[in-house]
Amino acid sequence: MAALRSERDELQERMKTEQQSAEESSRRADDLQRKVDQNAGELAQVTAELKQLSTERQEAEARAGEQQESAQALIRKLEADWTTAVERNVRFEEELVTLRKERDGLTLQIKTEKLGRVGGAFPIDEHGRYARATFRGNFQVRVNTASHIHRQRHLAAIRRHGEKFFVAGFFRRQVNRFAVR
Numbered sequence: 001m002a003a004l005r006s007e008r009d010e011l012q013e014r015m016k017t018e019q020q021s022a023e024e025s026s027r028r029a030d031d032l033q034r035k036v037d038q039n040a041g042e043l044a045q046v047t048a049e050l051k052q053l054s055t056e057r058q059e060a061e062a063r064a065g066e067q068q069e070s071a072q073a074l075i076r077k078l079e080a081d082w083t084t085a086v087e088r089n090v091r092f093e094e095e096l097v098t099l100r101k102e103r104d105g106l107t108l109q110i111k112t113e114k115l116g117r118v119g120g121a122f123p124i125d126e127h128g129r130y131a132r133a134t135f136r137g138n139f140q141v142r143v144n145t146a147s148h149i150h151r152q153r154h155l156a157a158i159r160r161h162g163e164k165f166f167v168a169g170f171f172r173r174q175v176n177r178f179a180v181r
Contacts, residue, residue: 097160100160104156107152108152111149111152
């Protein structure tokens, strides 16, 4: 009987140890289940946030694409307007050069007519230069007048030349300075 009691005590001790072990396992299982449930909730929340961020990103990309298209359309319009303005300015520049040449010619013609009335006739050759006087008279007046007209022509040509370079530099075009007159 003592062997039975000893065996029973041993079995009770084992049972107690097994019950404590089972309770510990149950407690651990409950903790793990709680953590799994908590992680599942966090996963659902993170998934919802990710879905929302993905939707916002797609909307932002769509807006950026629209803005880029409108910016490119605006760039094309500005380039076309710029090209039109440059072409118009080139035409105005050419017209300005023509008008200045006409003005210089008319100014020279007026001065020649005035001088012709004041100091006698100055014959002009086919190139617009004064021919040699074939008669005597107030020779010094004629020479001074001819020099004055020559200087005026020269200064007008220099002004045209400078204006041409200024306008060409303003529009950043290449200029053949030997062709500018």
